[in-house]
Amino acid sequence: QVQLQESGPGLVKPSQTLSLTCTVSGGSMSSNNYYWNWIRQPAGKGLEWIGRMSTSGSTNYNPSLKSRVTISVDTSKNQFSLNLSSVAAADTALYYCARGTPTTGLTDYWGQGTLVTVSS
Amino acid sequence: DIVMTQSPDSLAVSLGERATINCKSSQSVLNSSNNNNNLGWYQQKPGQPPKLLIYWASIRESGVPDRFSGSGSGTDFTLTISSLQAEDVAVYYCQQYYTTPHTFGQGTNLEI
Numbered sequence: 001q002v003q004l005q006e007s008g009p010g011l012v013k014p015s016q017t018l019s020l021t022c023t024v025s026g027g028s029m030s031s032n033n034y035y036w037n038w039i040r041q042p043a044g045k046g047l048e049w050i051g052r053m054s055t056s057g058s059t060n061y062n063p064s065l066k067s068r069v070t071i072s073v074d075t076s077k078n079q080f081s082l083n084l085s086s087v088a089a090a091d092t093a094l095y096y097c098a099r100g101t102p103t104t105g106l107t108d109y110w111g112q113g114t115l116v117t118v119s120s
Numbered sequence: 121d122i123v124m125t126q127s128p129d130s131l132a133v134s135l136g137e138r139a140t141i142n143c144k145s146s147q148s149v150l151n152s153s154n155n156n157n158n159l160g161w162y163q164q165k166p167g168q169p170p171k172l173l174i175y176w177a178s179i180r181e182s183g184v185p186d187r188f189s190g191s192g193s194g195t196d197f198t199l200t201i202s203s204l205q206a207e208d209v210a211v212y213y214c215q216q217y218y219t220t221p222h223t224f225g226q227g228t229n230l231e232i
Binding site for chain 1: 121158160168169170171172175176181213215217220221222223224225226227
């Protein structure tokens with residue numbers, strides 16, 4: 001059973017960089033051409049797709065965040081990461097990592113989410 | 121970006137009755153290469169991450185009860201719960217995966 005777990009600081013100051021890591025267990029990240037996604041959800045609101053990276057290294061980012069987002073994958077550690085620069089209060093949200101299937105890209109396994117608050 | 125619009129925003133249905141949630145995309149999500157609609161449905165219960173229910177607009181994910189069904193094509197889609205159970209109380213989201221960004225609808229809050 002594949003499991004994903006987010007980790008990282010729960011509090012980030014405005015203008016700084018938010019950095020999160022997702023650790024994948026129960027399977028190798030490099031065993032198939034999966035997509036490794038980040039999705040966020042402000043409290044009480046809907047879901048926003050941030051972006052993804054495939055095992056082969058291709059990336060897709062939400063244009064609304066593209067200038068500030070970097071997603072990277074480290075298959076040797078079975079981890080992938082999110083960096084979001086120049087954060088503001090509007091970036092406060094529950095951040096999820098999730099695996100996308102090779103055929104559809106839809107996310108079938110999700111982490112429990114980690115709350116990141118942007119505040120001084 | 122493709123804009124996904126769900127209706128209604130909130131829905132109250134009696135136990136055992138049918139629940140219907142609609143999702144409309146701002147452009148067609150029909151994949152002409154395989155004639156499938158790139159549309160999925162998720163269920164999110166309080167304090168939990170979303171759970172994938174349906175993909176290709178009408179294919180149930182493994183383990184999803186058959187009271188859940190999806191239909192539609194092109195720009196208009198529907199999620200139907202044929203006989204509402206107490207454990208179906210949740211927020212439901214549609215998502216298109218026709219093109220990135222993979223946009224979600226705003227969610228429909230389903231209550232008893």
